[in-house]
Amino acid sequence: MDVDAVIKPEEGEVFDVELEEDILEANRRLAYENAKTLRKYGIRSFDIMGSVGSGKTSLIERLVEALKGRYRVAAIGGDAATTIDAERIGRRGAKVLQINTGKECHLDANLVKKALARLDLSSVDVLFIENVGNLICPADFPLGCEKRIVVISVSEGEHMVVKHPYIFAEADLAVINKIDIAPIMNVNTSKIEKDINVIKPSLKVVKASCKTGEGVEEVIKALGL
Numbered sequence: 001m002d003v004d005a006v007i008k009p010e011e012g013e014v015f016d017v018e019l020e021e022d023i024l025e026a027n028r029r030l031a032y033e034n035a036k037t038l039r040k041y042g043i044r045s046f047d048i049m050g051s052v053g054s055g056k057t058s059l060i061e062r063l064v065e066a067l068k069g070r071y072r073v074a075a076i077g078g079d080a081a082t083t084i085d086a087e088r089i090g091r092r093g094a095k096v097l098q099i100n101t102g103k104e105c106h107l108d109a110n111l112v113k114k115a116l117a118r119l120d121l122s123s124v125d126v127l128f129i130e131n132v133g134n135l136i137c138p139a140d141f142p143l144g145c146e147k148r149i150v151v152i153s154v155s156e157g158e159h160m161v162v163k164h165p166y167i168f169a170e171a172d173l174a175v176i177n178k179i180d181i182a183p184i185m186n187v188n189t190s191k192i193e194k195d196i197n198v199i200k201p202s203l204k205v206v207k208a209s210c211k212t213g214e215g216v217e218e219v220i221k222a223l224g225l
């Protein structure tokens, strides 16, 4: 059956547009400051975005394991309420800070600025920031990182890319995670890759399994590490 009607907000509806623009502008300014700070210390920085359960923490754990012999790795974990993920990353040998966002469903440049002030930046080479599990608003809030990575998993359903175009448009790398269960889930990862390429043809896509380790080296290469 066809959908009877599709209702979209008019300009100025739902949100106070001016207020929203002020917030986004303020965030951009702070993101620029963060980027300058990170560059000053020669830190390579990566914002990891994706839904709850897509494998952001697992990817960071794999990256920390693989990189800790060559770089001094730190991580900032964004989570609404817990330190569970940050503890997992810390156990892999990275220095970890936690940001609890409470009711905020994304990290913003201001929170990251505060976290950077608490890190000894002269002893960090590579910084991973795990964003809050959400595929919508993190797209609007750059943090000042060198690259933004979106992690999706085959368990999220075959339409998840077309439902969240903005996050892919903003990303520098897409990781399709959990490819080890793609056959069981009956998911065609090439279809997901094709959907991503329609949104942003230049976006590099890596198929990976953070469980088996497949594709992790390719992610590292794509990040230039």
Ligand code: MG
Pocket: 056, 057, 058, 085, 130
């Ligand atoms: Mg996580």
Ligand code: ZN
Pocket: 104, 105, 106, 134, 137, 138
């Ligand atoms: Zn949000």
